[in-house]
Amino acid sequence: MAMFKELPEDLVTQILLWLPVVSLLRFKCVCKSWYALITHQNFITKHLLQKKKNNNNRSNTQLLLKLRDLRWNYVVYTLDYETLQVSLTQSLPPLFSFGDYEEGGIYVVGSCNGLVCLHGNSIYEFNVVIWNPATKETKVVPESNVPPLACIGFGFDAKTNDYKIINIRFLFHPHSNSRNYPYQNYSYQKAVYSLNADSWRIVDWEHRRVHFLTDDYKGPMTYVNGVASWRVLGDGYDWGGVLSFDMSDEVFLETPLPDVVMRNRDPNFWEELFLLNESIAMAVSSHSEDWSNVCFDIWLLLEVGVKDSWTKLFTIGPGIPRPLGFWKNGTMFLENVNGLVLYDPSTKEMTDL
């Protein structure tokens, strides 16, 4: 039997699910039925799930590093999560009408399911873009040029299969008494952008007043499972906690910090949120017994909104640089003046990267 065998569509689909994105994009050209199959939302979703399953549900299957190359242009490196080897180099998408963003820079708001949300600040413009590094598609978010922002987050609403951006915007009140500190003259406004609707919805802020402790250089939000979180400080600086936004319900949830953390804060306190598996972790600066050295306590928030679920995991230091986040098997990335360092808390080994 020398006949060439044809495979039925369901088997073709099963084969295609194993292919990398670049191959799938090319194979859109094979024939019309493949074009329809590959571009269909069902297939895209299945492909994403398959990728997640193959990576043991670890969503950071790749890391992106944004650096400047020799010509001072931004370049993005895709690293393999396991090996930290560079697998791809590409430039940032041609984002903004004014080419040069050296003044303010371009920042990563967050990423989710392979989509990356970037925002760029120049003296001329402020824009937000959703970018897919695998397919190189970009979507400029309309009406996103409304600085200043208190904070910005990006995530996925699993209930409506929609990607959303949350902006907390300052609303200044010009008629306020000018004797007051500047922070008295504004309130917040909550703006949510839906990719499916391609539009913003603006809602008044019904939460308590907070200050967002965000540092664009390190990335403003911590995101997991449809919830974006930021560190916040209450008015008067006597209250601190984590404010979390659920992308589906679009509500904010507050988790106060543990009492012991608040009590021991000194003027130079340093805190950072990151992830450990699927929970929010926090590194808090603390002092060694003789107050001469800085250590870092690592806490884990087991349940968002529940203050009592903060659990102290371990302490690193003294003499250890600041922790940035966890990698695999409980090792951590630390930030040194010279760059990144890998640290294993159990063996206390440090490796320069």
Place this chain on the structure above:
Amino acid sequence: MANNGENPSPDVGGKTVKLKADDGEIFEVEEAVAMELQTVKSFFDDDGVSYDTVVPLLNVSSTALAKVIQYCRRAVELRAKSGDDEGANEKAREEREGLEAELVREESDEGIKELILAANYLNIKDMLSFLCRAVGDRIKNKSVEYVRRFFVLENDFSPEEEERTRNEVAWAFEGVDAD
């Protein structure tokens, strides 16, 4: 179920099942191996079907069936070897991956398609999964023309449509294997 209690372990010359390929060739296989083929398992799950009945597998050639049986036999052996011991599990997994690689390495494109169709018809989940992955690996760096030949597909785009689609993702055509 007749003759059950006497010989519980299949590899001690226990019960066997007869499978008939599309050309009439009969394969006699141990029951445990035959049950890897869900289609065969369902065949016997029906009430009143005796284990002596020859299972007709009309859509599977004898070449393909022989390979499927050989794979399933080794897979059953490997599964029996690994238990709760993580080390043994890891080793068994590596051996199974070696087994899978061996099965596809020598196969032509037509051969591998035949195996996929057989694994699909016989409903052998693990085998179908790794075969699909193997084909995926084979074609991922290939050209559009190669893929059309492999899957026996007509190009139904007009020249303009095809050009437009290609230009949408021109960068995806870099570094493709020569045909």
